[in-house]
Amino acid sequence: MGFLANFSAPFLLAVAMWPVVSFMLTVPVLAMLYHRDNRIGFTAALSAYGTVLYALGLLCFTLYPMPSDPAAYCATHHLFPQLNPFQFIGDIRADGLTAIMQIAMNVVFFLPLGFIARRVFRWPFAATFIAGFLASLMVETLQLTGLLGLFPCSYRLFDVDDLVWNTAGAIAGYGCAMLLDRVLPVREADTTTVTDPGFVRRLVAFLIDFGLATVCALPLTVAGDALVALVSGRGLGVITGPDGGDPLDMSSIMTLLMLAVFEIAVPWMRRGRTLGGGYTHMTCETRPREGVRRIAFYAARFAVICCVRFPSYIPHAGLILFATLVFWMIRKRMPYDLI
Helix, strand or coil: CHHHHCCHHHHHHHHHHHHHHHHHHHHHHHHHHHHHHCCCCHHHHHHHHHHHHHHHHHHHHHHCCCCCCHHHHHHHCCCCCECCCCHHHHHHHHHCHHHHHHHHHHHHHHHHHHHHHHHCCCCCHHHHHHHHHHHHHHHHHHHHCCCCCCCCCCCCCCEHHHHHHHHHHHHHHHHHHHHHHHHCCCCCCCCCCECCCCHHHHHHHHHHHHHHHHHHHHHHHHHHHHHHHHHHCCCCCCCECCCCCCECCHHHHHHHHHHHHHHHHHHHHCCCCCHHHHHCCECCCCCCCCHHHHHHHHHHHHHHHHHHHCHHHCCCHHHHHHHHHHHHHHHCCCHHHHC
């Protein structure tokens, strides 16, 4: 306990952030599953969250906790890499059950990696073997270099035996997934475009489109700010929110422009499929529309999107979003779907 007390602060921080960050990073895994399987059940969603949770947990529990006093720790501890691949034999002879438990934990930590590679990502054995080895090598290297120099010395032991047992754990996890495949075979994917998408699929597609719009807006923002500064000698600040709040800056304007491109222009030309929607096999146009009805549909949909991104510039944006959520919970569709 005294040893752990020296490491407590970073460890507690990692544990506190672990579930929240995992939830945020689950979206790319969900997008991949939608693209591959064209469906997400509760088990698949839980698997996606568990995948990210495991990846972050593996890093947290192999790299943390860190000594709270780096200078004092490095002055009294000098760890050198253990490069003898058969050192574990001597460790078992000297430490008995303790050494065996250490080996068992190295295997157990990497069991989920092999299982996820086979069951979730459906990688072949060779790819899983390489992934297990490289993941273990990455962890050991980070330990050896003190998180690539962020910590002034090596605070965990680089052990070549860990590479062997970690990789063996990934292989064992792969074998467990193969056994599960025999009991619960993976269903074949149906890539038909979904015209009545659920809330999670809509959210994943929107986050993909929003990410693309944000990335595309960055260079336009830099160029726009440079142009305005060159012409007028000052920044852009002419559009304010409804309550006289902060001005709408160049970044917001360019993001709005890119959102209009990705959420109006692109789906208009692709029969309702945004780039994110195309990746997740869905169309935002839940029924055929023409003329004024189609224009009204896209205008209402874009207004809701703007309430999400620019709430301070739209009167009662929070109330609109709350009403939209309640409507979805009752009708299982968005209000603009009725247009």
